[in-house]
Amino acid sequence: MASMVDDDPRIIEFDVRTDEMLVNMGPQHPSTHGVLRLVLRTDGEVVSEVEPHIGYLHRCAEKIGENLTHRQFIPYTDRMDYLAAMNMNLGWAIAVEKLMKYQVSEKARHLRVLIAELNRIASHLVGMGAYGLDLGTFSPFLYAFREREKILDLFEEACGARLTYSYITVGGLTADLPPGWLQRCEAFLDQFEPVIKEYHALLTTNAIFVKRTANIGVMSPELAIEYGCSGPVLRGSGVDQDMRRDGEAIYTAMYEGYAFEVAVMKDGHYPRDRDYPAVPADAVLGDCWHRFFVRMLEVVQSMDLVRQSIDRYSACKGPLGEPLKLTEKMPAGDAYLETECPKGQMGFYIVSDGSAIPWRARARSSSFSNLAVAHELCRGCLIADVPAIVGSLDIVMGEIDR
């Protein structure tokens, strides 16, 4: 019995209660993923309350959206989740297409899958690398950025930009791929596949990493659903939901014919888990380790999808099609669409009065809902666990503050 008390630091801390202290973390703290300020109410090393303060990066994106046409708004969506700008472009583009009942060409559809999944890999690599930084290990960050750089090079070739692409746009894509791009993409995938083993060796099975993340910040599926969490944060709690499979018809049609398994634990197993390290004995479903591991599985899943889309895209004979005109009028009405972005379900809501300029452009951010749950997860944890929990949510402030 005595050993159990020794193991749980909280029990000791509560034995010697000290005065409560308010500790300010951020907005420029290196482990808060941007300008996030956390006010911690602490009793010694134990955190009794965490209050996130957001808004430092608020750029009035929704107000700007009411003054531009639908296609002119695309570059502003880039700047929401700037680590997965392609997915943001896609979310807005499909939401507008849903309102206009527009269907893109078959070739554009497969190219969109290719680009969006490639960006998902890049985003999860940053998430993984930055999570290592949060926990005090620098090397995984460099290993992750080495590979991400190659994806950015591919994007630069395709659309000219490395971060804010505006490549996917309303009615299709701004340009077709340059010659030889697919071969270079395949070469990247072949080179990248064995590298994933390195990541698992560096982080997933690393004893210190497991100690810092397993059984920390455990979130029940009910809590995740009530807070509207989505993406790897929701699937890390064992909820089987992925908008690419469960979403609205216009979005799931994009993935029609693609084979993929949602990365979620079912009956104690992840899909194809014999290829990956075993779940550590200490890890509990819904903790930081599982959220991290779901992301790592999605990297492999996205690689599969990219391979499938390369085949389909090259088999398409028809033209790519031109995107819609900048001033193409939208029918009066409203439409809401959620897409599965790397960080979670990103929703766009457009209200139109019949002109080309939306009457209201609303962005529902996945990181916003994922961060809102942080104070529930941090209650009663140690100060050192706060970066571990906030980092496992993989938030991007550009998307939260918009």
Next chain:
Amino acid sequence: MQGPGFLEQLEEALPGAVVGRNLEAIDPWVEVAPERIADVCRWLAKSSPVRFDSLQCITAVDWCEPDPKKAAKVSWQPHLEMVYHLWSTPARVSLVVKANLPRWKADVPGQPPEIPSVCGVWRGANWHEREVYDLSGVWFTGHPDLRRILCPEDWEGYPLRKDYEMPLDYHGIRGR
């Protein structure tokens, strides 16, 4: 979105709460009386045959045309439209609930209209309602901690109102 049978159950459970509907829209919606919104949401989340256990998004749409020339041509009266996007995780269906509010409480400009908070139904509504209050100016009665979330606490006005004017000066910073 379930068919009319589902709506009849809602009307039976909460008579008079549903005041309008459009099931042919791109996203079919039901309109409820604003003072009943919390009851309707609680029924949808806890008692309905399809449990809408997740709140995706709360939006306020300001229907107001500040330009008097254009305002003469529009077909609607100025009002504020609340839009709630709900999602059912077990059934994987969505539902849109709308409610219409006056633009200002008792027609006094600057006084936010009131609507019951749904924080008691989904805890995740807390931040969404704070955002709507901050940017669109709606007062959620019963909200545990209603204050600005994105704008600074001493910001004046509600930026997503159509007749909002950017301040000329904020603590010595030029506005326009």
